[in-house]
Amino acid sequence: MTLSFKFGTVGSPMGTPKKPGGSVGAIEFSKSIGLDALELGWVQAVRVSEETCAAIKKTASEQGVALSVHAPYYINLNAEKDEWPKSRKRLMDAAKYGHLAGATDIIFHPGSYFGRAPREVMKVALPRLEKCVVELRKAGNPVTLRPETMGKSAMLGSFDDALEMSRQVAGVQPCLDFAHLHARPGDGTVNSVDEWSRLLEAYAEALGAQALTSLHIHLSGIEYGPKGEKNHLPLEEADLKWKDLFKALKKFGCGGRILCESPVMEEDALRMKKAWR
Numbered sequence: 001m002t003l004s005f006k007f008g009t010v011g012s013p014m015g016t017p018k019k020p021g022g023s024v025g026a027i028e029f030s031k032s033i034g035l036d037a038l039e040l041g042w043v044q045a046v047r048v049s050e051e052t053c054a055a056i057k058k059t060a061s062e063q064g065v066a067l068s069v070h071a072p073y074y075i076n077l078n079a080e081k082d083e084w085p086k087s088r089k090r091l092m093d094a095a096k097y098g099h100l101a102g103a104t105d106i107i108f109h110p111g112s113y114f115g116r117a118p119r120e121v122m123k124v125a126l127p128r129l130e131k132c133v134v135e136l137r138k139a140g141n142p143v144t145l146r147p148e149t150m151g152k153s154a155m156l157g158s159f160d161d162a163l164e165m166s167r168q169v170a171g172v173q174p175c176l177d178f179a180h181l182h183a184r185p186g187d188g189t190v191n192s193v194d195e196w197s198r199l200l201e202a203y204a205e206a207l208g209a210q211a212l213t214s215l216h217i218h219l220s221g222i223e224y225g226p227k228g229e230k231n232h233l234p235l236e237e238a239d240l241k242w243k244d245l246f247k248a249l250k251k252f253g254c255g256g257r258i259l260c261e262s263p264v265m266e267e268d269a270l271r272m273k274k275a276w277r
Contacts, residue, residue: 004255006066007273010218011041013266023056023101031063035269037257039068040103046072046093050100057102066257068105068146068216069098076111077125077147078156084128087111091132091145099141105216105257107175110147110156110165121156126168133171145172146216151180151229158184159199163206173207175216179232179261182240183224191241196248204252213255219245219272220262234264235271243275 012026015033019025023040030038040056042048060067071094079087095106113121133145147165150157159181162174181199182190189195204212221238223230235242258276260269 001277003273003276004213004253005217005249005276006037006257007269007276008035008037008039008065008257008259009265009269010039010070010259010261011043011265012038013269014264015266023052024059027056027059027063027065027067030266031065033266033270034273035266036064037066037068037259039070039107039259040098040101041070042094042098043070043073046090046097048097048101050097053097053100053102057100060102067098067101067103068107068257068259069094069101069103071095071106071108073109075108076156077128078111078114078116078121088128088132092135095132095136095141095143095145096139099143103143105144105146105173105175107146107148107216107218109150110161113154113156115154118156118158118161122161122164125156126165129165129172130169133169137171146175147172148175148218149177149180149184151177151183151222151224153184153186153228159202163203167206173211173214173216174203175218176203177218177261178242178245179218179220179222179238179240180229183222183229186224186226186228188239191239191244193244193248193251196245197251200248200252200254212252215249215254215256217256217258218261219258220260220268232261232263234262235268242272246276
């Protein structure tokens with residue numbers, strides 16, 4: 001049976017063999033254990049040749065595995081003027097080589113508020129993001145840029161931030177990290193069918209009901225404190241009521257991809273897939 005969500009891991013699964021290894025090996029291994037999505041973890045830098053990209057694209061196409069890219073961590077839409085070109089290059093490189101590798105979606109961390117009001121920061125972030133998309137389209141690159149919802153309250157990337165970027169800039173859609181959304185308030189809230197339903201309602205209202213059928217979700221257990229996220233945990237060791245989240249996703253007819261970021265990546269990804277089925 002075809003499921004409305006494809007499941008996979010962020011970065012190569014733990015069990016990826018040494019040979020062929022790399023992204024090609026990760027795609028083949030993912031498929032062999034029953035996963036049909038993979039987010040390439042280019043989180044330190046984009047160091048990949050066009051030849052390697054071609055091999056990744058070919059393998060993913062043959063295996064029927066949907067690809068996305070996690071761009072380098074050091075991207076900040078609110079960077080100082082002299083820092084922004086470096087941030088921008090990291091995002092654009094991830095988009096360029098990601099597209100060559102057959103990825104449809106480029107996930108990135110939007111940056112920091114640096115203690116300023118979210119509304120002020122958006123005045124800087126939105127025009128920068130828009131220029132990136134315009135340049136990609138001029139180059140014939142159709143990838144979707146996805147700002148990730150972040151787990152710390154000091155970070156640019158609240159649910160509202162991600163929605164606003166997506167509403168204002170065509171070609172941008174959120175990456176919904178539900179573990180981060182649960183951790184961000186720091187008080188254990190955003191952990192019920194009702195709360196998640198309200199988020200999904202707001203999502204549909206801002207971006208159209210159709211957008212709920214192509215969600216890009218990150219999911220794991222999470223440890224947090226008053227200021228938000230501390231680190232990712234296996235699902236079994238965390239208080240995230242992920243099966244209740246699935247009830248909300250089902251209620252709203254959601255689909256797309258769910259990528260697991262827990263320390264036991266493929267184990268939890270397969271657990272989620274089984275629960276969804």
